Amino acid sequence: DIVMTQTPLSSPVTLGQPASISCRSSESLLNSGGNTYLGWLQQRPGHPPRLLIYKISNRFSGVPDRFSGSGAGTDFTLKISRVEAEDVGVYYCMQATQFPYTFGQGTRLEIK
Amino acid sequence: EVQLVESGGGLVKPGGSLRLSCAASGFTFSSAWMSWARQVPGRGLEWVGRIKSSTAGGTTQYAAPVKGRFTISRDDSKSMLYLQMDSLKTEDTAVYYCTIQGWDSLPPLDSWGRGTLVTVSS
Numbered sequence: 219d220i221v222m223t224q225t226p227l228s229s230p231v232t233l234g235q236p237a238s239i240s241c242r243s244s245e246s247l248l249n250s251g252g253n254t255y256l257g258w259l260q261q262r263p264g265h266p267p268r269l270l271i272y273k274i275s276n277r278f279s280g281v282p283d284r285f286s287g288s289g290a291g292t293d294f295t296l297k298i299s300r301v302e303a304e305d306v307g308v309y310y311c312m313q314a315t316q317f318p319y320t321f322g323q324g325t326r327l328e329i330k
Numbered sequence: 331e332v333q334l335v336e337s338g339g340g341l342v343k344p345g346g347s348l349r350l351s352c353a354a355s356g357f358t359f360s361s362a363w364m365s366w367a368r369q370v371p372g373r374g375l376e377w378v379g380r381i382k383s384s385t386a387g388g389t390t391q392y393a394a395p396v397k398g399r400f401t402i403s404r405d406d407s408k409s410m411l412y413l414q415m416d417s418l419k420t421e422d423t424a425v426y427y428c429t430i431q432g433w434d435s436l437p438p439l440d441s442w443g444r445g446t447l448v449t450v451s452s
Contacts, residue, residue, distance in 0.1 A: 219394075253434075257431075259375075266442040266444055266445055267375065267442050268442065269431075269440040279438075310374070310375060312375075314431055317377075318391070318393040319365075319367075319431075320377065323374055324374050
């Protein structure tokens with residue numbers, strides 16, 4: 219199985235300041251068709267996960283443009299340009315290139 | 331609007347069985363590859379398994395911890411997804427989510443239900 223490793227595991231951020239989360243996969247997520255199925259999920263307290271970013275850098279429907287994704291191969295990053303109070307929660311990277319799909323351990327975003 | 335609503339969770343003894351259901355709406359269910367994932371309360375996410383659309387063969391794939399014990403099935407006529415869980419273990423205790431990922435669809439599709447809690451305990 220592909221192992222997904224996130225850093226940091228906890229990120230205290232001041233409101234209005236940027237935040238960044240890294241994710242590394244144990245093998246390349248680029249498939250033979252030229253696609254990289256790397257996504258970022260947000261899970262607010264008491265809620266199910268919600269997709270923010272798919273295929274590295276595509277914002278899903280309804281996701282604010284302060285969220286952005288980048289990377290290639292085995293190294294990926296989620297950035298929040300200006301953190302808002304509603305962004306508090308746990309963020310997971312997820313790979314859907316190879317079954318079983320696997321997730322990072324999660325990064326807890328909290329407000330300082 | 332895409333909706334996935336799970337049901338069937340509850341308390342079961344080790345070695346017992348439980349069947350979860352997921353009612354889907356808001357998209358063409360018969361064309362969708364559907365999955366189940368789970369999350370131990372307060373912990374991370376784990377994929378359980380998936381079932382391809384009937385037109386793609388309807389085949390299933392399972393994660394190693396549940397292979398041979400869990401069975402995913404679907405009823406396209408009712409837009410329903412099922413997870414039959416047998417020989418349950420205490421480590422199967424988790425919130426179970428019905429989910430869909432259609433990142434290549436136009437428009438792209440992704441949704442998670444609110445989950446149903448399964449507790450395996452004597």
